[in-house]
Amino acid sequence: MDEPLLRIVDVWKSYEDLQVLKGVSFELAERDVKVIFGPSGSGKSTLLRCINMLNPPDSGEIYLRGDNITAPNVDLNAIRTRIGMVFQHFNLFAHLKAIDNVSIGLRRVKGLEKQEARRKALEALNRVRLAEWADHYPAQLSGGQQQRVGIARALAMEPDVILFDEPTSALDPELIGEVLQAMLDIAKAGTTMVVVTHEMGFARAVASEMIFLDDGVVIERGTPEHFSVSPKSKRVKRFLNQLDVLYGSHEKLLKLSEEEEGK
Amino acid sequence: MLFQTELEFIGMGIVNSIIIFPISIYIMRWYSKKKDMPHIQLWDTSLKTAYKVSLVWLMVNILIGILFNTFAKNITIYFLIQYYVYMIIDLFIGTIVVKSIYKKELGESFMFVFIIQVILFGIGLIIGFITVLLLGYIFPEVSDVFFFVLEFGLFFTLLITASSLLIGFAIGISLAIMRVYGGKELHWLSSGYEKLFRGIPLLVLIFIFAFGFPGLFWYLESLDRLLASVIMALGLRSGAYQSQIFRGAILSVNPGQMEAARSVGMNKIQAFRHVVLPQALRLAVPGWSNEYAVVIKDSSFASAIGTFEMTFIAYIWGLRSVELFTLSMGVVAVLYFLFTFPVTRLFGERQTKKLKKLGMGGG
Ligand SMILES: Nc1ncnc2c1ncn2[C@@H]1O[C@H](COP(=O)(O)OP(=O)(O)OP(=O)(O)O)[C@@H](O)[C@H]1O
Ligand SMILES: [Mg+2]
Numbered sequence: 001m002d003e004p005l006l007r008i009v010d011v012w013k014s015y016e017d018l019q020v021l022k023g024v025s026f027e028l029a030e031r032d033v034k035v036i037f038g039p040s041g042s043g044k045s046t047l048l049r050c051i052n053m054l055n056p057p058d059s060g061e062i063y064l065r066g067d068n069i070t071a072p073n074v075d076l077n078a079i080r081t082r083i084g085m086v087f088q089h090f091n092l093f094a095h096l097k098a099i100d101n102v103s104i105g106l107r108r109v110k111g112l113e114k115q116e117a118r119r120k121a122l123e124a125l126n127r128v129r130l131a132e133w134a135d136h137y138p139a140q141l142s143g144g145q146q147q148r149v150g151i152a153r154a155l156a157m158e159p160d161v162i163l164f165d166e167p168t169s170a171l172d173p174e175l176i177g178e179v180l181q182a183m184l185d186i187a188k189a190g191t192t193m194v195v196v197t198h199e200m201g202f203a204r205a206v207a208s209e210m211i212f213l214d215d216g217v218v219i220e221r222g223t224p225e226h227f228s229v230s231p232k233s234k235r236v237k238r239f240l241n242q243l244d245v246l247y248g249s250h251e252k253l254l255k256l257s258e259e260e261e262g263k
Numbered sequence: 264m265l266f267q268t269e270l271e272f273i274g275m276g277i278v279n280s281i282i283i284f285p286i287s288i289y290i291m292r293w294y295s296k297k298k299d300m301p302h303i304q305l306w307d308t309s310l311k312t313a314y315k316v317s318l319v320w321l322m323v324n325i326l327i328g329i330l331f332n333t334f335a336k337n338i339t340i341y342f343l344i345q346y347y348v349y350m351i352i353d354l355f356i357g358t359i360v361v362k363s364i365y366k367k368e369l370g371e372s373f374m375f376v377f378i379i380q381v382i383l384f385g386i387g388l389i390i391g392f393i394t395v396l397l398l399g400y401i402f403p404e405v406s407d408v409f410f411f412v413l414e415f416g417l418f419f420t421l422l423i424t425a426s427s428l429l430i431g432f433a434i435g436i437s438l439a440i441m442r443v444y445g446g447k448e449l450h451w452l453s454s455g456y457e458k459l460f461r462g463i464p465l466l467v468l469i470f471i472f473a474f475g476f477p478g479l480f481w482y483l484e485s486l487d488r489l490l491a492s493v494i495m496a497l498g499l500r501s502g503a504y505q506s507q508i509f510r511g512a513i514l515s516v517n518p519g520q521m522e523a524a525r526s527v528g529m530n531k532i533q534a535f536r537h538v539v540l541p542q543a544l545r546l547a548v549p550g551w552s553n554e555y556a557v558v559i560k561d562s563s564f565a566s567a568i569g570t571f572e573m574t575f576i577a578y579i580w581g582l583r584s585v586e587l588f589t590l591s592m593g594v595v596a597v598l599y600f601l602f603t604f605p606v607t608r609l610f611g612e613r614q615t616k617k618l619k620k621l622g623m624g625g626g
Contacts, residue, residue: 081528091523105527139622
């Protein structure tokens with residue numbers, strides 16, 4: 001049977017009288033990378049927060065490997081261990097060293113032994129190339145390093161899918177490349193991801209499908225090629241043009257680091 | 264009465280540990296920075312080591328003090344000499360205890376810490392003797408009041424302060440949690456408590472517990488009953504203030520922290536216990552050290568109902584003549600100052616700087 005890893009069916013969500021999501025649906029297969037983009041306020045963050053039930057949707061269903069996680073009486077804490085989240089502003093635990101940021105979930109939620117948790121956390125840090133920074137506090141790390149710790153924190157829990165909410169938009173331009181590189185690496189290693197981002201270079205490199213969200217509605221969806229060659233809707237075209245002006249340079253960053261890797 | 268004989272030694276032991284503790288931490292920090300010690304490269308690690316060693320030492324201090332006084336009461340010579348004898352025994356046993364506890368992890372760094380403690384102890388010993396002798400020689404009266412107050416008052420002042428702060432801590436943190444996370448009723452209960460206890464003068468509270476409810480501590484001796492009333496009054500009132508301190512601290516932890524904790528699958532309680540609370544406690548340190556200063560100074564209200572503590576002892580001493588009264592109050596004022604200012608400075612300002620370094624509390 002071909003139950004997708006994540007299936008979102010007609011999700012609606014409002015804050016008080018503001019209708020933010022108006023019937024969003026999509027599916028995500030194992031090892032897929034889905035990129036969601038769209039203007040500010042279109043409901044991208046809200047969608048991600050619905051998916052990991054930090055803000056449960058008003059109506060609609062979300063299935064994770066066939067389990068309806070929007071059903072009543074679901075153990076949301078158990079569900080959230082299967083859905084990683086990487087935040088725009090990192091949200092690292094300020095009082096913990098990088099290694100403890102990564103291992104705390106393994107220890108407290110998964111109940112691993114201290115040594116075992118540490119070993120796994122180091123492994124995760126290694127995957128984002130931060131193993132030698134394990135004993136630093138978040139405030140001692142650069143923004144790019146902090147975000148990579150955030151990625152490692154999500155990775156370490158070995159979730160079914162990781163959600164990224166504009167992981168690079170709070171970063172200085174020169175730090176964006178290393179974070180995108182880390183995301184690229186784990187995507188290529190087969191991690192299933194839903195990424196809210198405006199980094200088209202990243203999308204082109206790994207996304208199997210892109211979704212353009214505006215005003216709580218999916219306006220258009222398609223492969224990265226589709227969006228770069230022949231987007232249908234005017235809104236998308238205009239938005240992509242604006243992005244080019246704003247983000248054009250970052251693609252170079254990414255390519256640069258890819259070349260470095262090739263050497 | 265409670266602890267009549269042990270108190271002077273415990274008091275001196277505590278004073279010594281309190282004095283040596285910050286000095287040793289500073290020296291270790293300075294030295295480890297200068298030498299770039301392999302085991303103590305990070306200031307953080309050396310601080311933790313120092314805390315562990317000093318804490319164990321403090322415990323051992325108190326224990327040995329009690330033991331020494333129970334078994335060797337009659338060897339009393341001059342109390343300082345006795346005190347140093349017990350400190351030496353204490354040093355030995357402290358070493359063994361600390362070593363056996365931290366053997367595996369500390370290795371060399373333990374020896375390093377210990378050696379510094381020993382050197383400091385020696386310095387403390389010499390400085391102590393010199394000051395005591397000099398003080399006794401040049402200002403015999405000052406020296407008399409000073410040691411009289413230390414001997415009979417300090418322990419109780421510290422006991423009252425510590426117990427009240429502890430009671431206040433338990434109350435304060437529960438109220439703060441109720442107020443931040445609780446429903447309407449809990450919120451109402453906790454803010455009502457705060458308003459009530461902040462609205463009643465401390466002296467009135469003490470009188471209420473000491474004489475208003477004579478049966479309150481029926482199982483204690485009469486003097487201890489008064490002591491318990493003072494602790495009760497100070498503790499309940501401190502709870503009201505500490506509740507505010509902790510509420511502010513909890514609220515100033517970035518909400519993103521709670522979200523991130525939930526996103527790795529922690530439930531609300533785990534997220535609070537492992538992520539929000541540890542940060543809130545750190546954020547509360549400056550406010551809390553201020554509360555400590557308030558409580559230790561307000562413990563002097565206990566003298567109003569004749570409970571032994573520094574102020575009351577100084578008061579009794581001074582009653583004999585006007586000059587002595589001025590002198591004894593002056594000395595006790597200096598003592599309070601010594602116990603408040605350095606502590607609030609150390610914990611308040613240092614912690615504020617440290618928090619800034621950790622980027623906590625939303626700047
Ligand atoms: N907790 C909330 N309460 C009320 N309104 C909210 C809340 N969170 C978001 N909104 C509103 O919902 C709308 C969608 O917000 P959302 O954060 O999902 O957008 P976004 O697409 O992620 O935008 P951005 O690119 O700025 O991050 C916005 O108008 C926002 O003001
Ligand atoms: Mg957003």
